[in-house]
């Protein structure tokens with residue numbers, strides 16, 4: 243199957259200092275597959291995702307290619323203007339940002355912000371969009387969705403905002419969801435629920451996923467391919483199953499040993515079948 247997204251030799255440089263932050267990352271994302279990106283804090287996971295989507299600050303310069311395919315041709319995301327990128331971000335690729343609080347406008351109610359995304363990108367009217375918001379919130383098991391959508395971002399917890407963002411991305415049913423630590427602020431029940439929703443969307447819609455996480459247990463459960471990053475460098479890339487089984491790089495071994503220990507409870511719950519597969 244051809245690639246949905248092909249990233250080649252992505253580099254990001256801070257023009258203020260000329261320091262290179264990302265040193266040549268390459269990966270491929272196929273339809274209906276999940277790429278996990280792991281690595282310690284500051285290793286460049288978020289920067290890689292943001293660079294591909296044109297969401298970096300103006301002082302950052304991205305090089306390389308990030309070709310998005312629509313089945314007929316390809317479009318290099320790094321060469322597109324802001325308005326093209328904006329429509330791609332709305333319709334074909336949705337990003338769940340790591341910092342949920344900053345993703346919402348503090349002066350506008352959550353419901354109207356979520357519905358705005360649906361109105362702009364789905365061409366539906368306000369009342370249809372509001373219904374979609376409620377459905378989206380119900381899908382991720384948000385208690386009292388009608389109350390939540392009337393709230394402002396400062397009135398919700400980090401975990402609730404994160405779930406609002408996840409709900410928006412899921413409801414958009416894009417070709418690709420880029421989820422940057424989408425479950426870090428969630429308790430284990432909601433974490434499992436969100437992971438299951440991602441899996442379902444993938445099964446039903448063929449949505450591809452780039453899943454960035456510290457939690458190797460969750461990544462192991464979801465990812466087909468794995469990219470391990472350290473200090474802006476890709477240290478290992480390949481089939482997730484074989485990397486988890488026989489990591490080639492010392493750093494990957496270290497990450498797996500130290501992190502799997504922490505996420506054993508998640509794995510155990512999955513094995514006990516507390517969540518349907």
Ligand SMILES: Nc1ncnc2c1ncn2[C@@H]1O[C@H](COP(=O)(O)OP(=O)(O)OP(=O)(O)O)[C@@H](O)[C@H]1O
Nearest residue numbers: 256263281282283284285286287288289290299340
């Ligand atoms: N806006 C920015 N301008 C310049 N440098 C930045 C900016 N944001 C991040 N960096 C630098 O880029 C590097 C990678 O940061 P990034 O946020 O991608 O790490 P990360 O792997 O996502 O970490 P975490 O797991 O903590 O989220 C870090 O050295 C960071 O200092």
Ligand SMILES: [Mg+2]
Nearest residue numbers: 287288289340
């Ligand atoms: Mg990050």
